[in-house]
Amino acid sequence: MKRLFLILGLAFLPSNLLFSQIILKEPLSPRLTGYSIDARLDDESKTVEGVMDAFWVNNSTAAVPDLHMHLYMNAFKSSRTTFNKGYGGRIRASEAGWIDIIEFYGGAGNDLMPFIQYFSPDDGNPYDSTVIRIVLPEPVKPGDTAFVRIKFKTKMPSNIRRTGYTKDFYFIAQWFPKFGVYETTGMRYALTDGWNCHQFHANSEFYSNHSAYDVTITLPEKYVVGSGGLLLSEKRNDDGSKTMLFRAEDIVDFAWTAWPGYSVHKDKWKHVDITLLLPSDRLEQVNRQFAAVKYALEYLTENVGPYPWPHLTFIDPPATGSGAGGMEYTTLFTTISSYRMPEWVRLPEMVTIHEFGHAYFMGILASNEFEEPWLDEGVNSFWEARIVDHYYGKNSAMIDHRLLKIPDAALSRLVYTTSPLKQLVSNDEYSWNYPRGSYSMMSYNKAATWLFTLMGITGEETMNGIFREYYNRWAFKHPSGKDFIDVVNDVVVRIHGNKFGPDMNWFFDQTLYGTGICDYKVSSISNRIITESGMGGIAADTAVTKESAEDEKLIRATACIERVGEVMLPVEILIGFDDGEEITEYWDGKERYTEYEYTGDRKIAWVKIDPEYRIRMDVNFINNSMTTDPDRGPVRRITGKLMLFVQLFISMISI
Numbered sequence: 080m081k082r083l084f085l086i087l088g089l090a091f092l093p094s095n096l097l098f099s100q101i102i103l104k105e106p107l108s109p110r111l112t113g114y115s116i117d118a119r120l121d122d123e124s125k126t127v128e129g130v131m132d133a134f135w136v137n138n139s140t141a142a143v144p145d146l147h148m149h150l151y152m153n154a155f156k157s158s159r160t161t162f163n164k165g166y167g168g169r170i171r172a173s174e175a176g177w178i179d180i181i182e183f184y185g186g187a188g189n190d191l192m193p194f195i196q197y198f199s200p201d202d203g204n205p206y207d208s209t210v211i212r213i214v215l216p217e218p219v220k221p222g223d224t225a226f227v228r229i230k231f232k233t234k235m236p237s238n239i240r241r242t243g244y245t246k247d248f249y250f251i252a253q254w255f256p257k258f259g260v261y262e263t264t265g266m267r268y269a270l271t272d273g274w275n276c277h278q279f280h281a282n283s284e285f286y287s288n289h290s291a292y293d294v295t296i297t298l299p300e301k302y303v304v305g306s307g308g309l310l311l312s313e314k315r316n317d318d319g320s321k322t323m324l325f326r327a328e329d330i331v332d333f334a335w336t337a338w339p340g341y342s343v344h345k346d347k348w349k350h351v352d353i354t355l356l357l358p359s360d361r362l363e364q365v366n367r368q369f370a371a372v373k374y375a376l377e378y379l380t381e382n383v384g385p386y387p388w389p390h391l392t393f394i395d396p397p398a399t400g401s402g403a404g405g406m407e408y409t410t411l412f413t414t415i416s417s418y419r420m421p422e423w424v425r426l427p428e429m430v431t432i433h434e435f436g437h438a439y440f441m442g443i444l445a446s447n448e449f450e451e452p453w454l455d456e457g458v459n460s461f462w463e464a465r466i467v468d469h470y471y472g473k474n475s476a477m478i479d480h481r482l483l484k485i486p487d488a489a490l491s492r493l494v495y496t497t498s499p500l501k502q503l504v505s506n507d508e509y510s511w512n513y514p515r516g517s518y519s520m521m522s523y524n525k526a527a528t529w530l531f532t533l534m535g536i537t538g539e540e541t542m543n544g545i546f547r548e549y550y551n552r553w554a555f556k557h558p559s560g561k562d563f564i565d566v567v568n569d570v571v572v573r574i575h576g577n578k579f580g581p582d583m584n585w586f587f588d589q590t591l592y593g594t595g596i597c598d599y600k601v602s603s604i605s606n607r608i609i610t611e612s613g614m615g616g617i618a619a620d621t622a623v624t625k626e627s628a629e630d631e632k633l634i635r636a637t638a639c640i641e642r643v644g645e646v647m648l649p650v651e652i653l654i655g656f657d658d659g660e661e662i663t664e665y666w667d668g669k670e671r672y673t674e675y676e677y678t679g680d681r682k683i684a685w686v687k688i689d690p691e692y693r694i695r696m697d698v699n700f701i702n703n704s705m706t707t708d709p710d711r712g713p714v715r716r717i718t719g720k721l722m723l724f725v726q727l728f729i730s731m732i733s734i
């Protein structure tokens with residue numbers, strides 16, 4: 080039966096599912112899944128009808144009795160879906176979107192419609208229909224390929240939440256049935272073989288095999304189309320429509336957009352042809368956008384690994400479609416901007432660099448965003464801030480106004496350090512388990528902040544070495560957080576030997592898996608005059624500012640440093656004396672406090688913990704320094720005021 084299934088399957092299989100290489104010389108991934116979709120956009124009914132031929136390869140050592148697939152457009156079916164509960168909105172009937180399966184055949188041409196079961200593996204929500212299981216009449220044997228032909232009709236939702244339409248603007252994502260990932264034992268955290276196919280959630284949407292896609296789109300001629308694929312052909316039809324064929328290779332999702340108002344711009348970076356689609360009233364943004372994406376290509380290529388595709392399309396959606404902005408689909412992404420965005424606000428550059436960065440962490444590495452959002456969003460936010468600050472100015476990359484200058488990394492850190500929710504849960508939660516709106520602060524900002532801290536401790540070149548190794552070892556293989564940590568441990572020990580211990584697990588136990596905060600504080604400085612009697616007696620404490628002109632007397636100068644938070648990280652302490660000399664001390668931070676004592680003829684003038692801001696996790700930099708000079712006092716008050724202003728500003732632009 081198995082052989083029959085396979086032979087009939089192949090007979091049934093359209094030749095265009097046998098993907099030959101068109102874009103890349105060699106496949107980048109094992110391509111355990113592949114899709115060929117013939118789709119038609121109906122402008123009147125706001126629907127996309129498609130016929131999809133797809134396959135899934137059983138690369139496990141056991142027979143698999145079923146297939147699991149996503150039907151993510153059903154997230155927009157009603158207000159009771161799991162997506163909408165997480166999103167906290169209301170989907171009116173007029174805004175709803177969904178996907179209907181009209182026909183579902185197996186490779187042998189057998190009708191599988193009666194075998195479709197809707198189920199909700201994450202929360203059991205009976206009103207959610209974003210995942211189906213198809214129990215096959217015959218299991219798929221090890222090494223065999225299951226072919227399916229699915230006829231579907233997708234109604235696009237209005238009021239765009241990443242995907243949908245407004246008037247004649249379409250952003251079409253999560254629109255076709257897509258396989259889950261069959262994880263074999265030992266892959267990521269899998270203890271047994273099984274499908275990993277999560278429901279569609281408000282905060283996460285990606286975990287898929289890398290696939291080849293042939294997507295044929297027929298739509299009215301007036302539309303300008305952008306997609307994650309390479310346009311192979313375009314022909315005009317007699318009925319006023321046109322048919323475009325796109326090919327994509329080794330990407331995890333295929334999305335596309337259509338709007339008559341797009342202005343199309345082209346540029347090139349090395350081997351990459353870059354296309355930018357944006358509204359024609361934003362032409363002054365074109366150079367900014369191309370510069371930003373090329374910076375990201377350059378920096379990530381240099382420090383992580385090559386961008387393997389020769390094409391890249393990005394979209395700046397019009398105001399009517401702004402809900403589609405700021406999203407990643409590997410070889411396609413969307414940015415955010417607006418008419419006359421002032422140049423000193425680098426929001427468009429930041430979003431472009433961020434969303435492009437996902438081509439690496441969601442696209443090439445393709446970790447499981449549902450289960451480990453930090454491994455995608457946090458890692459990507461870390462690189463975004465590095466790139467933005469590198470190219471646009473270490474002190475003024477995000478906001479570059481004569482009255483206010485803020486770099487990207489500092490902004491991200493502030494979101495974390497000023498959040499009242501920062502100790503609510505660890506950074507190792509499934510995306511939908513972050514309570515009370517803490518998902519984005521934890522997944523993006525906390526994670527980026529401890530990654531900066533890891534770089535502060537181990538050094539920039541070590542951090543680049545970690546990511547180069549992570550890319551080399553795990554590109555197109557779906558790593559877990561544990562796999563990332565293994566790479567960190569290997570690279571840090573290779574470069575630094577035992578300097579930080581046999582591994583870096585102590586770091587991740589506290590930052591990723593722990594809920595503690597890091598806060599170091601200078602608790603006191605004292606400069607005491609020791610009597611000349613030689614009896615070791617100590618004279619009355621001289622106030623820190625009190626002058627002592629008695630040269631012959633010894634001074635015992637002491638700096639007390641306290642660890643206020645639970646997180647123990649090694650830290651540098653810079654101590655300045657009244658004769659101008661500076662001493663750097665190193666503290667492992669393991670005790671609750673430490674003291675540095677110097678006996679001689681000079682006083683400690685000031686103390687600064689972590690003078691180079693390596694420990695970005697430290698939630699309070701203000702208590703990191705203390706001075707005996709009373710004139711320095713007001714500086715702190717101004718800093719406090721500035722912090723408040725920055726917080727206000729963040730709450731206004733929070734994205």
Ligand SMILES: [Zn+2]
Nearest residue numbers: 433437456459
């Ligand atoms: Zn992101």
